[in-house]
Amino acid sequence: MTQADAAPRAAPGRPLWQVLVALVLIPALAAVTFAGLLVMTWxxxxxxxxxxxxxxxxxxxxxxxxxxxxxxxxxxxxxxxxxxxxxxxxxxxxxxxxxxxxxxxxxxxxxxxxxxxxxxxxxxxxxxxxxxxxxxxxxxxxxxxxxxxxxxxxxxxxxxxxxxxxxxxxxxxxxxxxxxxxxxxxxxxxxxxxxxxxxxxxxxxxxxxxxxxxxxxxxxxxxxxxxxxxxxxxRARVSALVQLCAAVVLAAVAGALLVDRWISGSAAAITATAGRASRGDLAEVAEAGPRELRTVARALAAVVVALQQLQRQARLVADGRPEQALALPALPGPLGQDLRAWAVEAVRATQVEEQLQVQVAHLASHDALTGLAVRARVLSDLEQLLESDRAQGRRTGLLFVDLDDFATLNDVHGTAVGDQLLAAVAARLRAAVREGDVVGRLGGDEFVVVVPDAPDGEALLGQASRIVRAVSEPVRLGDFGLVVGASVGVALTGGAHAKASAGAVARTLLAEADTAAHRAKAAGRGRVELFDDALRAQLTELAQTEQALRTALALGQLRVVYQPVVPLSQDQDQDQDQDQDQDRDQDQDQDQDQDDDDGGALLGVEALLRWDRPGHGPVDPAAFIAVAERSSLVRDLGCFVLAEAALQLVRWSVRGYAVPVVSVNVSRRHLADPRVVPDVLEALATAGLEPQRLQLEITETVLVDDPRAAAHLGALRSHGVRVAIDDFGTGFTSVAALATTPADQLKVDAGFVTAEGPAAEQLLELMARAGTAFGLEVVAEGVETAEQAARAARAGCTGAQGWQFCPALSARELEARLPRVGANRGVVVAPVR
The missing domain is CATH 1.20.1260 (Ferritin)
Incomplete structure (x- = not known):
């Protein structure tokens, strides 16, 4: 609301013509009244x-x-x-x-x-x-x-x-x-x-x-x-008197209107000039009308002159010439003093604003922590350098620097130490590059170096190696020193980029250097890798796989299989001892005895996605899920599995199969998406499944690294959806953090279940007892042998999942092994030999 809107509005008042007509009509009315009396007499x-x-x-x-x-x-x-x-x-x-x-x-x-x-x-x-x-x-x-x-x-x-x-x-x-x-x-x-x-x-x-x-x-x-x-x-006197009265009234009204026109015309001209002045149109003020209006016009003319002076000063200030604005002669009186003070303040404010604009522009294009250019500024500079190098027939290089083990150091020592470490790395990067190279921070622990007029790939690899050595030097922070490594991916413009625009080449070069950095990190960290034809072929293969995966989802070529989660008890350990004492020829009887002892109810099933790619055969889930994670396709796959699993559990319930819960894996990217809550609720509503019978499996690092994902998970739990921490032990979550973790089930990673030795058993037992202490169900993943099942039971795990009990099967195949409602047996399992 403007000040004009906030101020109380004055009453509009009556127009001048009404006042004049009233002044004329009052005596005219008296005359007409007297004439009326005469008329009545006559x-x-x-x-x-x-x-x-x-x-x-x-x-x-x-x-x-x-x-x-x-x-x-x-x-x-x-x-x-x-x-x-x-x-x-x-x-x-x-x-x-x-x-x-x-x-x-x-x-x-x-x-x-x-x-x-x-x-x-x-x-x-x-x-x-x-x-x-x-x-x-x-x-x-x-x-x-x-x-x-x-x-x-x-x-x-x-x-x-x-x-x-x-x-x-x-x-x-x-x-x-x-x-x-x-x-x-x-x-x-x-x-x-x-x-x-x-x-x-x-x-x-x-x-x-x-x-x-x-x-x-x-x-x-x-x-x-x-x-x-x-x-x-x-009659003659009456007629003459009526005519005379009408003539007098008309003459009086006409005179009033003429006077109104004379006065109102002058007043309207003054009002119009004042209106234009309020809108910034400072026109000349004409003097006309009675003496009083001429006085008002002269006063308004003085105001217009002052506003014109103010306008000239404002233009000079806006044009960046504040000194000339101050050089103009000041108007006389308090108004002139106020205008002078305003001009001085405007000059000062302009200077302050220019300084702020410079600072804001710098902050918008540079990282506040390290002072390096941000992603948008890096891409902008990269596009300009690409155009310049292309015009002169030169090549442009890009180094993608990904710090090694920074997340671990940040979790151990805190974010304050992590920030100091990032600032130190940024300073070393600036010192290790050539003059004219552009250093930027993409976010987190990822940096980039743009190298214009790059000689060749070998020279870039040498520069990348120098960066790795510079970054790997210990960083002194107070009384202790920290060492962080770096993996560097190198990309260089070439024939494949010749026909694309500078913007497209910039994005492609960044993706290529990123891919090379990932390969360097996968090869052992602290390494440098050049994006070559092999990596280009790898990227092409990834793009083709992504497109094929989209087609498979659209054509219904994906399928969902289910692996049971069975209960464990101390009897599991006794069964293992009996199995070791008997002859290998009696395996079938041993399996039957094990079945008889596993009479508890089924804990649930886990829904897993499978893809039989036409012309390629079965695709490793880890491979195509990784491809999906790189794009929005991961949400589409998650929605597909949610819908299929929820609907299948309802079908089993209708047919009398005792499957209490179905677990579905949710990716980090989907869980961070604001649409994840509506996606899950829609799947439940469509299938008609109770929320407490759906369990979402997430990795332990999701809740630590992404507050949005944690908030979405909390919203889903408020609706009754269960949560399981998958692959527990592979992240960096402390055991104490389980007390505040919004979860119902803890699934210990298979690596801790299959590991042998006293230390491994003690670690497994520590995890199981910690989960139980915090009210969580503890499930051992990847159980492949009876010995592993017995070890998990001794450690205190309440459930297990793996080939020892049942592989992942289609819904129809699994129905032959599922218990019926009211039965005393669990899932019929057959150990895989």
């Missing part, structure tokens, strides 16, 4: 004007209906007071008036019309003149009251003075019409007048109504016009 005035229009129109309609009722009342009164022939004429006139009244009523609205119709029906139903007059006057009064209420309601609205005056005029004229219309009914309140008087009064009333109707119509028209003008004026 809209109320408009509604009042419209209501006044409807009111005066209604007054006109009501007045028209009232006049029709008053006109109808005259023939109705006449009809009530006349008799004879004139009555028919009055009825006709009344019908006409009633029709006119009904037409006028249709212009009224529902509520007003229903009320008048009801009262009019009452009036029309009367026959007495006085009652007729009263009923018609009631209907006319209802209409007049309705007109007065309408105008009164209109006057309560928000009307202009002119409109209010016009409405008042309509109201007064309507009231005068009511008063004029009511004079005729009042005439009838005392007694019905003569017809002639009634006609004259009706005519006079009609003339007054006509005059008032004209005035009312003019007043209504004026009131309508005034109200319409008020409504139109209110």
């Amino acid at each position: 809209q109320q005035q408009e509604r009042s004007a419209v209501a006044a229009q409807r009111a005066v129109s209604g007054v006109e309609d009501l007045s028209a209906v009232r006049r029709s009722i008053d006109a109808e009342a005259v023939p109705a009164l006449r009809l009530a007071v006349v008799t004879g022939p004139e009555r028919e004429a009055q009825e006709s006139r009344l019908a006409e008036r009633r029709a006119a009244t009904d037409d006028a009523l249709r212009r009224l609205e529902g509520a007003e019309r229903r009320s008048v119709v009801t009262q009019l029906a009452v009036a029309r139903s009367q026959t007495d003149a006085r009652h007729v007059s009263t009923a018609y006057r009631a209907a006319a009064d209802e209409l007049a009251d309705t007109a007065q209420r309408a105008t009164a309601t209109a006057l309560t609205g928000d009307l202009t003075p002119a409109t209010a005056a016009a409405v008042i005029q309509v109201q007064q004229l309507a009231l005068q019409g009511q008063v004029t219309g009511s004079q005729l009914p009042l005439l009838l309140d005392s007694a019905p007048p003569p017809v002639a008087s009634l006609s004259a009064a009706a005519a006079a009333s009609a003339d007054r109504d006509a005059a008032l109707a004209g005035q009312l119509a003019d007043a209504v028209t004026g009131a309508r016009a005034a109200a319409e003008q008020d409504a139109a004026s209110a």
